[in-house]
Amino acid sequence: MNELTTFDLPTHIAYSQSITANITINLSHSCAQAMSLADLVQLSPVDFTNINLEYASLRGSEELRLAICRYYQQYSQSVLSKSNSLSPDDVVTFCGGQEALAAIYQTVLKPGDEIVVFTPCYPSLISMAEQMGCSVNIVELNQANAWQFSIDEVESLMSAKTKLLVLNSPHNPTGGVIDTNLSKQLLALAIKYQCYLIADEVAQASNYYQLPLTNDYLSYDKAISVGVMSKSLGLAGVRIGWVVSKNQAWLSQLIAVKATGSICISAIDQALAICALMHSNEIIDNNNRLILKNIDLVKHFINEYNHLFEWVEPKAGMLALVKYLGSEGVEVLSANMANNYGVLILPSKLFGLSGNFFRLGLGQNNLSTGLGALKDYCTDFKPT
Structure with a gap:
């Protein structure tokens, strides 16, 4: 057996x-x-008792994805030209950020691939890759450098075998950030090695010092941004996360993976998320x-x-x-x-x-x- x-x-x-x-x-x-x-629903005139409790759409409703686009464009650090602005077609929703990350790993990685991750970090960023038979190259952050890193440290761990570069800013758990200049260098590395780039931006709206943290990751067709209701918005009970990418072919693969898991988000969560995103300010x-x-x-x-x-x-x-x-x-x-x-x-x-x-x-x-x-x-x- x-x-x-x-x-x-x-x-x-x-x-x-x-x-x-x-x-x-x-x-x-x-x-x-x-x-x-009670406090959340007071923000919206919607009668939540009239929600139809059927399956939500596979991607998430267009209304929700449009609200995510608006939230992303207001709070994300990503710079997008008017001709290349976000649309609901660039967004896929998930039952939380962890499901989104797992689906990304499944579509991007295969045994023998290498990824680059910064530690300390959310544990599954490493464990999911290891479970798939991938090698994890680690950039170790340390207090002596105020939890910052150099671009040379990152490139020393990259090669033709690198399939994924995982970034997180604002960083969990150090509170460090990737500034605009460093983001340009990291994007250049991803392009140089033609690897996928995850920008974990779940705390993107918690930029309370209004630091200049803009990036241009989504100009790259292998860049992926991850967001969620739980972190900056504080709504962990609304189990919705999302992925943003301009790569429609890859998003189709992501949706196929999602269809083998949760299939769709909760209709109740969807309505609550729309309400919260409309009042995110x-x-x-x-x-x-x-x-x-x-x-x-x-x-x-x-x-x-x-x-x-x-x-x-x-x-x-x-x-x-x-x-x-x-x-x-x-x-x-x-x-x-x-x-x-x-x-x-x-x-x-x-x-x-x-x-x-x-x-x-x-x-x-x-x-x-x-x-x-x-x-x-x-x-x-x-x-x-």
Whole structure:
């Protein structure tokens, strides 16, 4: 009898699931602040009780895809000429960003291919490629360089065998960004080696410092942008992500892969996403104000406890890495915070980074309570 193929949970999910304590605060939350269904539907005059609960279209409704185009063109860092502007035909929707990424990998990669990924990162960006028999070449970001990298580091890992270059800006979990000049160099590398380029832009609207981060990725026919409702908009319960590309032949292949999985998004989620995207300015502005407020809270906290914590302030997005300087190490800190204070802290090793770092979420309205619990830990356990 053949043995069943085994699959492992993503490392950060497995870690969270292993905790038996009652977690009331997630200090590593990766999304902006969620809103209630009642608050969301108040933004729209649509009567949601009249939604026809049939299958949505394979791509997503034209109304939704048009709303995504408008959102993308307002908040994305991509520069598109008027003659090459986005249309609904350039968008395919999925049940969240993870399904979108999995479908991209399935259409682009085959065993023996090589990909380039930056670490730390969302774990599945590496594990999906490894499960497909691909080699993963890693650009290791480090705190000493403020989580930035050089173009030479990237090119040293690329060759004729490189099939995919995976970019993420604003970056999860460091809060680093790819500026306009660097994006041009990265695009030139993708073109030089004729590899696909994923621009993971799920936190694209969380550019609260209004930095110049424009790119021209979508001028390249092998470039793919990924977006989602969960991150900048904070609507993780609306399970919709999307892919944007100007390559219609490739999008047809992507749709074929989707048809073997979820087939379509939920009609309810589709209606809620349209509502949110139509009012994205209000939602994003509120979320970004909260992130900026939370950044100030963390600055004051680290100034007060600078013998135990340090960080590189994020440039965009709602995540940052904090280094813990206590002698017991971040894993002991994490266990004690969960078991004694009901606070979840995810060590950076779960995202491919060794050392005493943890991921800090900046998008939630209970951050001050979580920092208060960290202060209690410092008082109660007296780490040195």
